Amino acid sequence: MVRIDQLTQTHLDVLKEVGNIGAGNAATALSSLLNKKIDMTIPSINIVDFNELMDYVGGPETLIVSVFLRIQGEAPGSMFFVLTPEETNALVKRLLGDTEFKAEELMEKEMAYSAISEIGNILSGSYLSALSDFTSINMQPTVPTLVLDMAAAILMEGLVEVSQESDHAIIIDTMIEDGEGSTSSVKGHFFLLPDPDSFDKIFSALGVLDK
Amino acid sequence: MTITTTMIKVGIADLKTAKAPNMLKTSGLGSCVGVVVYETSQKIAGLAHVMLPDSTVSKRETNNAMKYADTALDILLKELQEHGAKKYALRAKMAGGAHMFSFRSDNKMLRIGDRNVEAVRNILARYSIPILAEDVGGNKGRTIEFNIETSMLEIRTVNAGTTII
Numbered sequence: 001m002v003r004i005d006q007l008t009q010t011h012l013d014v015l016k017e018v019g020n021i022g023a024g025n026a027a028t029a030l031s032s033l034l035n036k037k038i039d040m041t042i043p044s045i046n047i048v049d050f051n052e053l054m055d056y057v058g059g060p061e062t063l064i065v066s067v068f069l070r071i072q073g074e075a076p077g078s079m080f081f082v083l084t085p086e087e088t089n090a091l092v093k094r095l096l097g098d099t100e101f102k103a104e105e106l107m108e109k110e111m112a113y114s115a116i117s118e119i120g121n122i123l124s125g126s127y128l129s130a131l132s133d134f135t136s137i138n139m140q141p142t143v144p145t146l147v148l149d150m151a152a153a154i155l156m157e158g159l160v161e162v163s164q165e166s167d168h169a170i171i172i173d174t175m176i177e178d179g180e181g182s183t184s185s186v187k188g189h190f191f192l193l194p195d196p197d198s199f200d201k202i203f204s205a206l207g208v209l210d211k
Numbered sequence: 212m213t214i215t216t217t218m219i220k221v222g223i224a225d226l227k228t229a230k231a232p233n234m235l236k237t238s239g240l241g242s243c244v245g246v247v248v249y250e251t252s253q254k255i256a257g258l259a260h261v262m263l264p265d266s267t268v269s270k271r272e273t274n275n276a277m278k279y280a281d282t283a284l285d286i287l288l289k290e291l292q293e294h295g296a297k298k299y300a301l302r303a304k305m306a307g308g309a310h311m312f313s314f315r316s317d318n319k320m321l322r323i324g325d326r327n328v329e330a331v332r333n334i335l336a337r338y339s340i341p342i343l344a345e346d347v348g349g350n351k352g353r354t355i356e357f358n359i360e361t362s363m364l365e366i367r368t369v370n371a372g373t374t375i376i
Contacts, residue, residue, distance in 0.1 A: 054223065145312045150369060
């Protein structure tokens with residue numbers, strides 16, 4: 001079992017590659033959906049404790065919109081597609097042409113809710129299927145759920161499994177964004193949080209052996 | 212004389228004790244539970260933000276005892292008594308234990324919020340500490356603030372407004 005404090009640069013590079021493959025595929029999917037050029041950032045691998053994770057997303061009370069799914073199969077974990085309220089507005093505007101939409105009304109606006117859910121669905125699905133192909137690890141997503149709430153309340157739900165064994169989580173963060181770079185640009189973050197036991201599976205599938 | 216109130220923040224898997232006029236706060240409770248144990252005569256209170264119900268099922272020697280309902284409450288009660296709180300006069304309020312997502316098919320993790328709430332209830336019952344008010348369950352995140360002076364617990368949510376219990 002690879003422990004967090006024993007991770008080498010090679011391990012971190014492998015996890016970056018995991019983020020690259022997944023988000024690259026998701027960016028392609030979003031690009032063909034929106035008929036727009038979509039860029040992605042280099043994945044960042046963060047090893048954080050729970051409170052640091054909340055600071056990472058802007059504080060525990062920060063309002064976020066998130067699609068959450070559990071990965072089941074040989075390498076279980078949690079996956080989030082996270083949008084800020086502004087990013088949600090931009091995405092709804094682009095998908096539905098609704099310029100009046102406010103993210104705070106997400107739970108009441110059926111069309112917007114459904115559109116964002118579907119985007120989250122498609123993107124996380126393409127992320128996972130790329131990852132599953134690349135590693136030859138069997139991964140099945142649960143049905144994704146979309147919520148708008150405080151960051152801590154949402155993210156901790158995906159960390160229940162991790163927290164049983166550890167006080168730290170390894171988070172693979174990738175951002176996708178359209179090329180415009182303005183405040184109204186379409187973008188979002190993928191957070192992949194493998195369960196502690198899944199790292200060995202991922203590392204051995206990709207040929208990184210324990211030293 | 213000026214009385215300054217400090218808002219003492221409690222993180223995730225963390226606990227703090229304080230005396231009036233200070234306030235205790237923890238943010239973004241989802242399936243986690245925020246438990247306040249307090250004594251009105253001496254105006255002393257403690258707040259724990261617990262993530263998991265039971266330390267004994269952990270597969271590993273984990274490092275943070277404040278993460279689990281059982282060990283966190285042990286520490287909290289000990290700290291309160293060290294600061295002079297009388298055990299028989301302790302009262303409790305709690306909030307949290309939500310169920311943020313409607314699915315969650317892996318069974319053992321099912322309804323972690325409910326299990327947290329249940330664990331806290333059992334442990335407080337074992338110590339004979341009555342729970343005077345609670346706001347638990349549902350599918351909303353909560354931020355809670357405990358006013359030690361008045362023993363009131365304010366609960367803020369995103370979609371369901373603010374309540375005081």
